[in-house]
Amino acid sequence: MKNIKQSLLIAAWFVFLTFPLMVVKVNTLKHLVEWRWLNMLWVALGAFFLSFVWRWAMERKQLRSRADEESGGDDGTGLGHRLLHDPKLFRPALGGLAAAALLFPWVLDVYQVNIMVLALIFVVLGLGLNITVGLAGLLDLGYVAFFAVGAYSYALINQYYGLGFWACLPVGGIIGAFLGVVLGFPILRLRGDYLAIVTLGFGSIAKIVIENWEDFTNGAKGVANIPRPGLFGMEMNIGAATIYTYYLMLLMVLFTIFVTNRLKDSRIGRAWMALREDEIACVAMGVDMARTKLSAYAFGAFWAGAVGVIFAARNTYINPNSFTFMESAIVLSIVVLGGMGSIVGVIIAALVLILMPEYLRAFADYRMLVFGAVMVLMMIFxxxxLIANVRKTYVHRKPAAEESNG
Incomplete structure (x- = not known):
């Protein structure tokens, strides 16, 4: 009852605030004042409904928080955790997902396949940034710089030296990793806002250099006629090349998942997570801070550089406007919305954030408004x-002989 009264008060207040805009309309041609009373009703109903739902959701959130505190915290046994760890649920879901992914290019048209290729590119970018931000806890607002370096490395090496796609694919990743180390050295002891500002500046510097080094990068004109990925010298039309690039990106995503998962469970992965939790304690336990941070930047940048090569081959044309701060913000949003350190969460968030704007073009004027609202709601609730990263627990079990003696 209390929520209803407060929602009614908020609805009345919104009606009062929006009355001059939503109800009163002055017709200057006919010198008349039109009264749109129906708009006032819609504003009242909308404000009441949103206020009531908001208060109900906040109360549910507080009840869940109290329950978690009383039970010692969330143990990660929710539906998402069971789906990912229960073989009876996990294997059929994985099989169905694999079948859908393989059949996708043959069911839908080339345009849909091309959009999915872009979504898979951002999946790899999200998994790469997840190493730096999600596992190591190092904020990076200039991640798009490594993406741009990988794309331009293929375009320029192919233009000047004639190397093909497969030769440039590892080269783009290696150049991106090298720049990740170059970025990591001067910011080893920076944290928080200072780290964010430096990485943001690095991304801006990379874009400015590409725009102004016209003799080498062709400046704002960009680089055109970039060859698509080849297959034993076969000639392919646009449709066949798009399908081939799609399957190539599927393999790239699987390879990235495999490597990232292995890194996460390795010694260096545990060092990254320890660094994320408490840098001072991590160093006190003997972990080399410099090597750990540099490796996080290098591994994260490697995937951005490698997938940048595929991005250039997919588009066949790149220019500096393809690599703006907005791309870095989207990739960072993918990591945050998916779940810091969660591989499955990053994949789901990347597909949602990239595919949703394409399939909701009818609401193009409100896309950024919806995007901001989703971010706010996710951060609150x-x-x-989306899928929290459940920390592994290790249980020491006594040998059977000791248990029988005890």
Missing amino acids: RPQG
């Missing part, structure tokens, strides 16, 4: 992301 689920700050851990």
Whole structure:
């Protein structure tokens, strides 16, 4: 009852605030004042409904928080956790997903396949940034710089030296990793806002250099006629090349998942997570801070450089406007919304954030408004992301002989 009264008060207040805009309309041609009373009704109903739902959701959030505190915290046994760890649920879902992914290019048209290729590119970018931000806890607002370096490395090496796609694919990743180390050295002891400002500046510097080094990068004109990925010298039309690039990106995503998962469970992965939790304690335990941070930047930048090569081959044309701060913000949003350190969460968030704007073009004027609202709601109601990263627990079991003696 209390929520209803407060929602009614908020609805009345919104009606009062929006009355001159939503109800009163002055017709200057006919010198008349039109009264749109129906708009006032819609404003009242909308404000009441949103206020009531908001208060109900906040109360549910507080009840869940109290329950977690009383039970010692969330143990990660929700539906998402069971789906990912229960073989009876996990294997059929994985099989169905694999079948859908393989059949996707043959069911839908080339345009849909091309959009999915772009979404898979951002999946790899999200998984790469997840190493730096999600696992190591190092904020990077200039991640698009490594993406741009990988794309331009293929375009320029092919233009000047004639190397093909497959030769440039590892080269783009290696150049991106090298620049990740170059970025990491001067910011080893920076944290928080200072780290964010430096990485943001690095991304801006990379874009400015590409725009102004016209003799080498062709400046704002960009680089055109970039060859698509080849297959034993076969000639392919646009449709066949798009399908081939799609399957190539599927393999790239699977390879990235495999490597990232292995890194996460390795010694260096545990060092990254320890660094994220408490840098001072991590160093006190003997972990080499410099090597750990540089490796995080290098591994994260490697995937951005490698997938940048595929991005250039997919588009066949790149220019500096393809690599703006907005791309870095989207990739960072993918990591945050998916769940810091969660591989499956990053994949889901990348597909949602990239595919949703394409399929909701009818609401193009409100896309950024919806994007901002989703970010705010996620940070309030689920700050851990879509799929929270459940920390592994290790249980020491006594040998059978000791248990029998005891």
